[in-house]
Amino acid sequence: MEKVTVLGAGSWGTALAMVLSNNNNDCLLWSHREDQAQEINDHHTNKKYLPNTSLPINLKATSHFEQAIQHASIIVIAVPTKAIREVCHDMKPFLMEKKLFVHVSKGIEPDSLKRISEMLEEELPANFVDAIVVLSGPSHAEEVVLQHPTTVTVASEKMEAAVKMQDLFMNNYFRVYTNDDVVGVEIGAALKNVIALAAGIVDGLGYGDNAKAALITRGLAEITRLGISLGADASTFSGLTGMGDLIVTCTSVHSRNWRAGNMLGKGATLQTVLDEMGMVVEGVRTTKAAYQLAKKQQVDMPITEALHSVLFEGTHPKEAVDILMHRTKKHELDDYKSF
Numbered sequence: 001m002e003k004v005t006v007l008g009a010g011s012w013g014t015a016l017a018m019v020l021s022n023n024n025n026d027c028l029l030w031s032h033r034e035d036q037a038q039e040i041n042d043h044h045t046n047k048k049y050l051p052n053t054s055l056p057i058n059l060k061a062t063s064h065f066e067q068a069i070q071h072a073s074i075i076v077i078a079v080p081t082k083a084i085r086e087v088c089h090d091m092k093p094f095l096m097e098k099k100l101f102v103h104v105s106k107g108i109e110p111d112s113l114k115r116i117s118e119m120l121e122e123e124l125p126a127n128f129v130d131a132i133v134v135l136s137g138p139s140h141a142e143e144v145v146l147q148h149p150t151t152v153t154v155a156s157e158k159m160e161a162a163v164k165m166q167d168l169f170m171n172n173y174f175r176v177y178t179n180d181d182v183v184g185v186e187i188g189a190a191l192k193n194v195i196a197l198a199a200g201i202v203d204g205l206g207y208g209d210n211a212k213a214a215l216i217t218r219g220l221a222e223i224t225r226l227g228i229s230l231g232a233d234a235s236t237f238s239g240l241t242g243m244g245d246l247i248v249t250c251t252s253v254h255s256r257n258w259r260a261g262n263m264l265g266k267g268a269t270l271q272t273v274l275d276e277m278g279m280v281v282e283g284v285r286t287t288k289a290a291y292q293l294a295k296k297q298q299v300d301m302p303i304t305e306a307l308h309s310v311l312f313e314g315t316h317p318k319e320a321v322d323i324l325m326h327r328t329k330k331h332e333l334d335d336y337k338s339f
């Protein structure tokens with residue numbers, strides 16, 4: 001039994017805290033809202049994020065940040081990308097010993113173009129960091145809480161930390177693989193949200209399965225190109241955190257990114273979509289970051305560029321699809337030959 005703290009009581013933080021509690025760990029879930037921590041402790045529910053779900057009795061919650069940090073030497077960070085720096089900054093005064101940090105967020109920061117583990121390295125004092133691990137893969141919280149079979153990958157530059165987290169999370173419905181390609185795992189995780197938004201848009205436009213298969217396949221090609229330019233291993237993108245997560249996010253009704261895209265394709269404005277969603281849609285911010293990163297790395301990312309023009313430049317989704325279909329003709333494997 002390990003003591004573990006999960007920071008962030010949204011859908012994914014709560015689902016992972018359930019996995020850890022089911023595995024008989026002493027898991028404390030931190031919410032920045034006192035009423036939510038109280039709901040979890042008193043009623044064993046988190047109705048806003050996981051309606052119809054009974055949380056394990058041994059899962060405790062707190063809104064007391066210092067208590068949460070001091071509870072454990074393993075800290076799972078499960079807040080949206082835009083809150084990562086704030087949470088790490090607030091943690092600093094309470095760090096008294098080395099801890100192992102696991103992050104589960106899927107995004108890239110606009111402007112700085114940092115991946116999550118890079119933000120953690122910048123924000124957390126190195127003398128209190130035992131290791132940084134990323135957990136990612138095709139895993140909707142809604143299915144994990146039903147204990148439906150799910151597979152994920154944990155990656156770290158420190159393989160012994162990844163193996164430790166594999167043992168901590170793994171059980172009969174949650175299978176965990178290891179990988180040492182942190183860049184590939186984080187890039188796949190963040191960029192699949194961009195492609196999922198685009199997939200939702202083509203579904204919203206009523207274009208159907210051919211168009212969606214094209215987006216998934218050509219989306220994977222441009223994600224792989226970007227990843228390789230940043231030093232990732234190409235084979236990571238064929239795995240759970242690449243192709244696996246692309247499939248689940250582009251095809252599942254559980255995906256907030258797909259649902260947001262679907263509303264956009266049906267004519268809603270971005271502001272209306274974000275207001276109605278009530279949960280994080282990581283792909284919007286990451287589209288901005290990926291667009292900037294593609295320019296910086298001089299990597300051709302036509303789908304990302306098209307989505308950027310829809311989200312931030314007022315291009316109609318139909319026009320963006322037309323532009324993609326009228327690009328200069330090319331050999332399908334041109335991109336791969338340059339890998």
Ligand SMILES: NC(=O)C1=CN([C@@H]2O[C@H](COP(=O)(O)OP(=O)(O)OC[C@H]3O[C@@H](n4cnc5c(N)ncnc54)[C@H](OP(=O)(O)O)[C@@H]3O)[C@@H](O)[C@H]2O)C=CC1
Pocket residue numbers: 008009010011012013032033049078079080081083086087104105106107139140141142278279280282
């Ligand atoms: N949902 C899923 O199935 C999966 C999600 N992920 C990733 O996990 C990350 C979190 O997503 P998810 O749990 O789904 O998001 P949700 O929108 O469901 O929940 C986000 C949680 O973070 C809290 N939060 C937001 N800002 C802050 C802050 N500044 N300080 C403290 N807490 C904050 C929110 O609080 P409040 O309620 O007050 O807004 C909420 O509890 C994302 O990067 C996502 O891509 C990865 C795999 C699966």
Ligand SMILES: O=C(CO)COP(=O)(O)O
Pocket residue numbers: 106137138139140193196245248249254255256257258280281282
């Ligand atoms: O990352 C996820 C599934 O693996 C969740 O995707 P959404 O954020 O689109 O819901």
